Amino acid sequence: MSASFRFSTSVSPLQSHEFPRMPSLLKPRIHLPVLKPMTIALSRVVLPESLKVAASELPKTVVEPAAFREAEGLEVDSVTEAELKENGFRSTRRTKIVCTIGPRTCDFEAIEALAVGGMNVARVNMCHGTQEWHRDVIRRVRRLNEEKGFAVAVMMDTEGSEIHMDDLNGAESAKAEDGEIWTFTVRAFDPSSRPERTITVNYDGFAEDVKVGDELLVDGGMVRFVVSEKIGPDVICHCTDPGLLLPRANLTFWRNGSLVQERNAMLPTISSKDWLDIDFGIAEGVDFIAVSFVRTAEVIKTLKSYIRARSPKSQISVIAKIESIESLNNLEEIIQASDGAMVARGDLGAQIPLEQVPSVQQEVVQLCRELNKPVIVASQLLESMIEYPIPTRAEVADVSEAVRQQADALMLSSESAMGQYPDKALAVLRSVSLRIERWRREEKHYDTTDLPVVSSSLPASISEEICNTASKMANKLEADAIFVYTKTGHISSLLSRNRPSCPIFAFTPMTSIRRCLNLQWGLIPFRLDFSDDMESNLNRTFSLLRAKGMIKSGDLIIVVSDILQSVQAIKVP
Structure with missing residues (x-):
């Protein structure tokens, strides 16, 4: 023939x-x-x-x-x-890896090490650092691509308008122990005059909205406090679930077992700071802009039209972060309007019952694939590796499930930005992805x-x-x-x-x-x-x-x- x-x-x-x-x-x-x-x-x-x-x-x-x-x-x-x-x-890895660049990984040699280790996309988080700091990171990534032939893309993540803590006076983290008394306040302090165990909150109405007895969750429950007293602009809390406090961590509070949502009803999805950061991203030619706390498709459409108006030849893709109840209520419309989606499980887990997070992740991954949109599974994939050189077995199983669901990409956040072992965390994602993908091929799971x-x-x-x-x-x-x-x-x-x-x-x-x-x-x-x-x-x-x-x-x-x-x-x- x-x-x-x-x-x-x-x-x-x-x-x-x-x-x-x-x-x-x-x-x-x-x-x-x-x-x-x-x-x-x-x-x-x-x-x-x-x-x-x-x-x-x-x-x-x-x-x-x-x-x-x-x-x-x-x-x-x-x-x-x-x-x-x-x-x-057949040896090539199919699942892509996004690495957040932070203090631990911001110099040229560290970025190159991540690229050699398998990083496909470098993420800069506008919650932290200045535009000048992020500009230096973006240009180092571009230089790496030009000199070494890599194709590492840059994703800029907006801060969003949700309630979050301050930058802890520049500290990488702070430890909250069981029973300790901490103060959350809307007051600003000079670094030298800040009282011990005091955190400034970015939302002016915080002290008015919160009530004695409310539970305050940091980073979706990684640390938990209970409000014991209110004194003017200060909210006095005691720690009930100890843990690590990270700079600019997201805050949510619960009352009688339910999430209190009235606090952000009037906050815009894209804040005035976000618009300045978006202008910065357009000027620097980032490849992706990830929008935090998207509630409706209209926000995505507005941003895309703005990018076209500011830079008609721009090829920037807009990624919708799925991390709130509102985003789940409008999920298909949001994904349809976007160029891709991110399952931000940390903040999402603070707004819905934890036992629902796995099924929501699978739903978002499947819907994105049906609509031909890339999807990233993010948040707390290897959280323990911020401090320890090996992951827990449960974390490995979690990563394996995301690979088995055939998500386009997995994302490291604090693990690569400020963790003690960014290269090892990246190696875990790479090796687990390769093993699960090889198993699917060996078993002919077409x-x-x-x-x-x-x-x-x-x-x-x-x-x-x-x-x-x-x-x-x-x-x-x-x-x-x-x-x-x-x-x-x-x-x-x-x-x-x-x-x-x-x-x-x-x-x-x-x-x-x-x-x-x-x-x-x-x-x-x-x-x-x-x-x-x-x-x-x-x-x-x-x-x-x-x-x-x-x-x-x-x-x-x-x-x-x-x-x-x-x-x-x-x-x-």
Whole structure:
């Protein structure tokens, strides 16, 4: 049988408004011989001429700038290159890792160590530090990418308008012991005149709203106090659950077993400080802005329109943090309006019963995948590693479950920002992710989730169906990798959504898109200039990858692009 084979589809006049179903490729009878050097054999799903559209008409998730950065070869970091050389395609980690940068990890060498250890996205938290401090961090990440070939993206997290503590006079933490008396106040102090065990709260109405007998929870319950007395602007509390107090930790209070919500009913989701920080993020060209305490989709829409107005060519993606009861009540609308979501379990666990957090996490992860939005599982993944060099067994099980749910990314917060062992915490996430992913492949747990259609136009439907078909082919044929050539990133995200068993090599001519793709499950982004001639692109890609020792003759590759509406099965010559 010829190495080139073709499936054709046709649409009757009565069905012309619908996208035709691709023929089943689950049991193809095909023979894929090793090809002669630099000869491309294609197995292709070809669409009728009436359905073909130009690549420029395909849906875009980002705005394409006027010019691409010029480069002669293939941009890939040395860590990915070495891993593929030594262990092959199947060894690559599919679950991405976000690391919060803080005092422990803010210098260039520490950031490089995190990137070498597996960090895909560097997060800067605007709750802490100054804009100047964060600017230095962002520019160190950019310098690392330029000098070492990494594609580490930058995520800026807004502070939000919720009640939180001050910065503890610059201390990394403070320990609250059982039975100790602490004062929470709206008064501000000079560092030298602050009374012992006194914390300033950012909400002026705090002393008025709280009542004697209320429970005050720090960081979702990591430390717990009971209000025993009110004296003017001061709220006197005694500690009932001891623990570590971290700078600018979130505060919630409960009365008679219920969360008190009236306190923030009038607070805006995006504060005046947040808008200044957003302007800063736009100016610095961050890749993602994560919005804290999102309550409605309207907030996300407003922010996205603001970004477009301030920077029309900007490719900044907006991530909605799901961490309040209001966000759960409007979950689907919020995720639909966003470019991705974060399950912020710490603050979420302070607003809903703890036993509900796991099911809510699974619901958000599944909904994001159905809507083709990347999702991050965050907060307290390895909390004990702030102080200790190894995690608890329960923490490892928690991380394993997030990987098993196939979340796009896991996030380290205080563990990497101020913990004693940031590199070890990162190594735990990496090793657990690799082990659970390998177990799924060994047991042939191919994803069979019936995903709903997300496309709203004919060109988008074509892209979606092609990616669904390519993923099924890759699983059935046990392909070594999927290659995708994309100028917009959209078709890469559709492939990632299908969670194929093999890695996805995403080739894009744009550095900014390469960084953004680094948040999505299973994608290994490369920067590569390519033309509209797919045969030439494949020849060049094979040549470059073989020169680096990253592929070998006989590897089976499934090829997809937003240039040709086709699926190609190719053995590397």
